[in-house]
Amino acid sequence: MRFSVGCELQYEAITETTLILNIEAQRSSGQRLFEDRYTGPSGDVYEVPETGNRYRRLILAPGTHNFRYRAIVDTHPVRSIPDEVQETPVGKLPFDVLPHLYASRYCPSDLMARFAWRQFGNLGSGHEKVQAICNWIFENVDYLEGSSDGSTSAHDTFTLRAGVCRDFAHLGITLTRAVGIPARFVSAYALELTPQDFHAVFEAYLGGRWYLFDATRLCPIDGIIKIGVGRDAADTAFATYFGQLTGPPKVVTVERLGNVANQEWTVDAVSLSRQ
Amino acid sequence: MRFSVGCELQYEAITETTLILNIEAQRSSGQRLFEDRYTGPSGDVYEVPETGNRYRRLILAPGTHNFRYRAIVDTHPVRSIPDEVQETPVGKLPFDVLPHLYASRYCPSDLMARFAWRQFGNLGSGHEKVQAICNWIFENVDYLEGSSDGSTSAHDTFTLRAGVCRDFAHLGITLTRAVGIPARFVSAYALELTPQDFHAVFEAYLGGRWYLFDATRLCPIDGIIKIGVGRDAADTAFATYFGQLTGPPKVVTVERLGNVANQEWTVDAVSLSRQ
Amino acid sequence: MRFSVGCELQYEAITETTLILNIEAQRSSGQRLFEDRYTGPSGDVYEVPETGNRYRRLILAPGTHNFRYRAIVDTHPVRSIPDEVQETPVGKLPFDVLPHLYASRYCPSDLMARFAWRQFGNLGSGHEKVQAICNWIFENVDYLEGSSDGSTSAHDTFTLRAGVCRDFAHLGITLTRAVGIPARFVSAYALELTPQDFHAVFEAYLGGRWYLFDATRLCPIDGIIKIGVGRDAADTAFATYFGQLTGPPKVVTVERLGNVANQEWTVDAVSLSRQ
């Protein structure tokens, strides 16, 4: 599937400020990029070898700064039948995947093992377990703008039963780790999101790959274009700054290109991972 | 029903210490006391007019101190048919009951309204709602010694899904308040508790009285003899001290007296409240 | 000193809603009221014998409702020299004051004993201790609108170091209880508050009375007119409702009446308590 994705950001730096942007789509066997283009202040760039995250670090003088990113992305997802996607026993997990079993700032999976095992521990395949976690979140947590803030963890969301995409992803990650399956946060461009904005979903490590999950049901899982991955939102902000910034007025766009008939949402297990 | 209840405590004061004991059974139309006797250091006593809680305040010199309490208690519970015990609309609640709707140290009911209303809000009578809360707690929380401590709130227990009687009571109170029904903590002597110790249950204000509930299912609800009531455990410790104490080695005894045939646990709604 | 105080509120009830207002000034030997007048929907009223809080409970049909309160208040504070106002040993506190030593929803004083004793435990009189607590809060916490919300406790404020009047009061209460001095929340009309609104301060029980404290330094301590007292803000909201309300647009007014020369802020210890 082919997509045109992009965003326009505007920030006002009050003092000299270091800004780290992570708004550019990942390049991988699952995501091929054409016409990948950033316009804005120049800085240094870094593509993390292990994850494919692409960072752009900018030192901004006081004043107004504009940033623009555009890419054409072809996704080549690996599609699997959900009940055939098994979890990998901990004894067989790659060592570099193991840290995604551990608790992180917004995903205190250490606190939720009892609930997670009782509720999801006996389900079928690994993919079915994580899908059951997503279904449970969708049915039990209200999607409600303004119901959370930057300090809200999955411990809070589990009690409050309200949140936004970031909170849904955090709770999904937390419960998935709590049943012994590695999980990580994914920031993304997402098709059909209304209003259009950056999106947050998550991946679980199953059958030797990272499969995508979205407990919000706000967009089709094969309409996800990955930007950054990390332990949770603390790792994966689209913008991190050190100094004083105001903003951003932002516009995000995601369009499906090519010969697009009306399409059902997929029921496949979908992975964009580079393995 | 007639009970013999009592306890023996021993404390070692390291420095001069003020100790407030709340170990004596309440006196009310529902609980008549005979041979009510405290033995130990003398101090001043206070019976709270609104609640019936009986406090004994002692100023202890450094050294070892022994305390003993014994009473024969006849309980005369009001028994009702659960599905006939309706909740009182907030507009009709006595004003002095209203504070038991508000969040307290261990019962942050403000955080749990969404879950509580979704899960219990549409059930039948008030008593059935609170009983459903107790059933939910029993089925979803593990009773586990050592799984909580003095700072554990219902927010923690709801996530951790483990606790002891005090935590079960706190979660019950929190969910009950969250659906708009006043609830309070009760410290008690309890029949058939193994090992025998002080117990913690709770009361909900329904149909003009305070009805007893125990989500632990560790003892029959008509085997409860009330000691203290309060917003939560912060109000209702059997011993509070200011200074330095070690202890207590403690022995608690509760026996059923009289002609006691083998008896089924009651399914009645039970209230010992003075109204 | 003579004040004119008052407020105008407007609420829109979406469904039938029970509203409990606590906006009327307390009547006591320290606060004499003239021309005390509420205008709005009628309901039942209750003045709590122990505290003097005045509640008005209204059952609102769907639609817009207006509420107005005005009073002329003469305050007759007890003024004392701060370093002569001693704390009362726990062994001598009235029993009905003791619950104000215990932790509450927003004031988890059980968590802060080490800090409080180390920082404030060895200071002079009780009033000096509590004043030192207020000074510490003023110097270490930023007053910042929007930095907290309805779930923010003193545990959060102590870490975040930002808050509004309610948070300053909660932290003051928490630290005061943590050094063994009873403390409670006070909602109030306050002179010179900019922008004018309801205010939150606290009282500590010292030398047999409740003395006023305000860590925000936003208004003179003898410019406080007390509305409600309670364990913390969970007990002491100016409006509590059960149902669905939007609002309120609100106007609060506080004026000094009579022959008012420019006046220094007092350095006295000030109490408006009825004892």
Next chain:
Amino acid sequence: MRFSVGCELQYEAITETTLILNIEAQRSSGQRLFEDRYTGPSGDVYEVPETGNRYRRLILAPGTHNFRYRAIVDTHPVRSIPDEVQETPVGKLPFDVLPHLYASRYCPSDLMARFAWRQFGNLGSGHEKVQAICNWIFENVDYLEGSSDGSTSAHDTFTLRAGVCRDFAHLGITLTRAVGIPARFVSAYALELTPQDFHAVFEAYLGGRWYLFDATRLCPIDGIIKIGVGRDAADTAFATYFGQLTGPPKVVTVERLGNVANQEWTVDAVSLSRQ
């Protein structure tokens, strides 16, 4: 300096259990190992390229298992004059160091920026800032066995003002990140620790290297032999298991070898990092 370090562990597996040990000293230009020897059940091993952490993964059948590790370690620390060790501006930090600025499970640095900047932000060199953080922790937090547990975060420790080495490290990391300096958790063998056990300290990234810090003052900073590094204790357990284990009885030994005269604790800035 030359050390002999080692440990003996015994675990009882109740069911088949996957155990991941991280008890072996790191190999780096700062830590040269001789006679590095593990004895116990065999499994697969992994040395993380980025960090040098050495993991051993074992699949244990039910029953008792013994593990033994011994090594002779020569440390070759880089020693610097503390006030010459400057922090690196965020705009110049290596990209792979940046995640150590972000909040993690036990180190919610996002919550503590106000306090950290106010208290430490204006001090001299980066090393002096972090040392001031350590001094502040040492002076304000009590080292107290049993005062914390596996869910205790730096947010808790900052309020409670008590903890053990792990909590001291978490609070140090949190405050260091909060002033914009990358920091990470270090598990270690440590000279002169009483009773001898594994130790927890932390590193801050300054002047292009990771410098060691220990807020507990329980052992000399050049008596540290590094085992594992990570975001916090969630990443850096000496043993992580999936299954059911009891244990461990453990013995840890650390000895200084060679011609050791009585020695003052160093006042140098000390780094064992491989860069």
